[in-house]
Amino acid sequence: MTRIERRVLTNCVLAGTLLTSIVVLAELLGWLQVPENLMYDLRARHFQFFQKPPTDQLVHLDIDDRAIDVIGPWPWPRTQMALIIDEVHLAGAKAVGLDIIYVDPQPPSYVEVSTALPATQPTTNPILRQIDHDALLSDAIRRAGNVILPGSLILAPPSGDTFDSAVRQELAGDIELSEAEVSSRLHDKFPRDLAKSGRLEKVFYDARRLAVYDRLTAELSTGPKSVDQLRQRLIKRQDVSVNSPLSRILDEQLTKYQSDAQLRRFGVTPPIGGEPFIPAMLNYAPIERLGEAMAGTAFVDFKSSRDGVLRTQPLVLECNGRLYPQFGFSVALLYLGATLNDVTFTSDTVTVACPNGRRIQIPVSVVYSDSLGRNAPTIFQIPWFGRRDWETMYDWPDHRNSKQHLSMNTVADIGLTREKIARNNANVDKALPILVDYMTILNNTPRLPPQPPTGDQDALSRMPRIERMLSVLNDRYEFDASLSDQDLTDEERPFAHAMKAAHDKDYTDPKFTENERLFINAVKTIENVRRENLQFKQQLDSQIKSLRDQVNGKAVLVGFTATGNQDAVPTSMHGSCPGVVTHGAIFNAIVSNHFWRVAPEWITVAFAISLGLITAAVAWRFSPLRAFWITTALGIGYVLLNGLLFLDHLGQIIGLAAPQIAMAAVWSGCSLARIVIESSERARITKRFTSYVDPTLVNYVMERPDDDGLAGETRELTVCFSDMAGFTSLSERLGERIVPLLKEFMGRMVPIIRQQNGYIDKFLGDGIMYFFGAPEPNPNHAAAAVETALLMQQAIIPFNEELIAKGLPTVKVRIGINTGTMVVGDAGSSDAADYTVIGDNVNFASRLESANKQLGTLILISARTAELIGDRFLLRPVGALQVVGKTESVLAYEVCGLADSATPLQRRQCEQTHLMVKHFRGRSFKEAMTLADDLDSAFGASPLTDLYRDLCAVYLADAPAEPFDGKIVFKDK
16 A cells, blocks of 8 residues: 555545544434435335335315315305214214314304295295204214314423513413503513513413413312303402403403313323423314214324424323324224223333224334423324325325215215205195195095104105005096096096196196195195105115215214315425325324334434445545445435335334435545545655656646557657766866756756756756657747757856856856657656657757867757748858768758847858858868858857868868768767
8 A cells, every 4th residue: 555545545534534423413413304304205205115005994085176166165054064974974984083173153043944835825924943053063973973073282382481481470360460560570580571672562462361261270170160250250350240351351261261171071191200291282172062072182283394394293292281192193093992091102102002902002202392492202203105196195006096085075965965855855745735635625534634744854755655645546536538527526527627737737727726726736746756756865875875885984084175275284295285184194004003113313323424434435445436426326225225125114214314414425525635635645746756757748647647649659859968068177176066066057957948848858967858849749849949058058157157156167058959750759668668759860969969069069950950940040050960870961050049139240150150161061172261260360269160170171182082062070979
């Protein structure tokens, strides 16, 4: 393991441990509840592969849009609900939960009572019958004996020395206190609250109602008292005979207390020990008259999460020292034949002991409540099922049809059919006396006693008697072709005509008297009733059978699902779900024994730690991108494990957010740490590496790690060799001290080369080999090389000044430059390579550098280099040079400077040198010698003119062989 790998490992372990610890701490403190809720909902919606089918023992009787259209707008008369409860009871429902709170009495209504008088003889004083809706509903509930009516419980404010509770306590001591008096009593204790504008006014009236209720509870706990007695005991300073606001509050709270008393019948005393139950206050209760008839009660309020989504519910709440069940839980208890007295509580389980010996263990949990400031027990996780459409929840597994949901219209139709029969019966009741009277007259028999009205009784039960009466009439007075008026007596003739008219449906014959018309109508009515009631009876039997098939022996939940339902909440499955459906989900879980249990917190923490550390190891072992995909795969795997195995198959709720966030945080942190470490190491190594290898190559390789362009290629480049003239004498004088001096010299030369994009191939003692045009292409490589050489000559001036100041001899820089095709790339073995250039053109550049010594020049370039740089620089030819190892000569030039800044003297020197070389190569040796002398006279002696003078003297003494190209041959390197 390298040092960098060890450093990355150390940092990944530290970052992984730190970030995982932070996530675990956030989980324990509850800071991850928002993402956990989102992931909870996703699991509830998408992982339903191993769930049990929902119960078929529950039917939802919905007050839906169809029912509203048929029965009428809500609220319906309570007589209507009484008829519905009667029908559900007759259909055999085992338990009925009415998710409706009847808070206020319904005023009675009056209807006109039909009499037995003919319709043509209306009464001037109609008889009115009072309809007591509450009484009829109460009777229906009592007859059923299995109807649960709910109340509303709201969470009680935290107990303690708060301003609200203090106001309530003061008013409980004296309900007649005014705001000013309460403010005076609490001024010293709550100065800040009283200083807030409107604070006391906002609290005062609600606190007084609660205080009146508290006083009524205390007074009535010692025995029953009349309203006058209560007024005298509680309202002492005001006139109780006047309908004052306080008197009205007293009457209102007394009615509420009497209603609450019916709820208290079903509350149970909390068990001793264990976590205190969630405290609540009674908000609404069904009116006393209905409360007396109900078989049980419950609360229907929803305790949603902070985001408003319903995921959990407390199974019981404690109100005034009594426990009350949740509505769905209460209906399940009634269905199972148990009561709240058959339930035992522990911190994690609510156990129901059923009469048949079955014990249902309902998993619950204890959750810290911010509103209570303490733990809240018996929190039940609602095990949702189905899809986003709540109507198809029970259609398992397809979820296509609205199964186990009946429109209230279905039951109302039964009532409508019964109502039609009752109306027909009423018409029979009117027609029978008329029919009986005529039969008595015609048969000379004593008058028969009239049949009493039957109301809504089945008229078909009296049909046999009516049938006999009609048969006698038809047998005796049947009018056919053989019967003429002469065959009839004077008494029989009108009756026979009436019978014929009744059969022929002819009611307009003017010869009929009023009594005969009444008789015809009576016959017609009875015959119509006979036909219609038989049809209605068949329809009624079919409707009753259909309802019985669907609800017999089952629990029925009645609730509002129509459009505009105010009792709707968002859930993990639904954007908006009717509250009664939520109660059904709780009922289903208990009856079908399908629960979700919250796993201990340490399991979630263990997964978060494990996956966080595994992610840290992955981030250390792999690159950030590969680590990302591996971490993503781990996250998906954990989601599947959590959703499919733990939640769906085992019913265990294990945290999903903390492990996922831990993995994401650790991958991000470790990858960032790795990137920072590798970047810093890269920068450090690059900086160090560039002291050995040119940074141009380092950057090139880092930018193109997979590029095979370094493998070797032939390109035209410009290669340079530089050498320090005078280094030997300096070395002899300084000894080992020459090293820092050489380092300083190189420190001046190297930046110049790199600034011009030159690549330093290697250092040759006091010399440097470098080239231009690779690895990064540079079309101006020749000009860059020449300009670099000139800048190096300028840089040596201050360096020499420092040497002079130190009493040391000065130095010069000799540079050889050649442009040509050469091979550039890695040279060496697979594990030890050197990026360099090789070829004859490279060697020629080295020879040019050496030629400077013999020619007395500083910068020599080849003809190809001179060709590429154009007129930018001032050049003077030095001749055709044949260096060691070459058989051909190459024209070389000395760089004198930039052409734009050249002096006339420099230009004249270049021109005369050009003429000297030209005459020499043209075999005009005398003229060449003369020009050499002129150059010495004008510019001083130089090795170049000496060389040409000596060569001219040789060739004048011994003429050169033909052909002569004027080359200068160097025998030494």
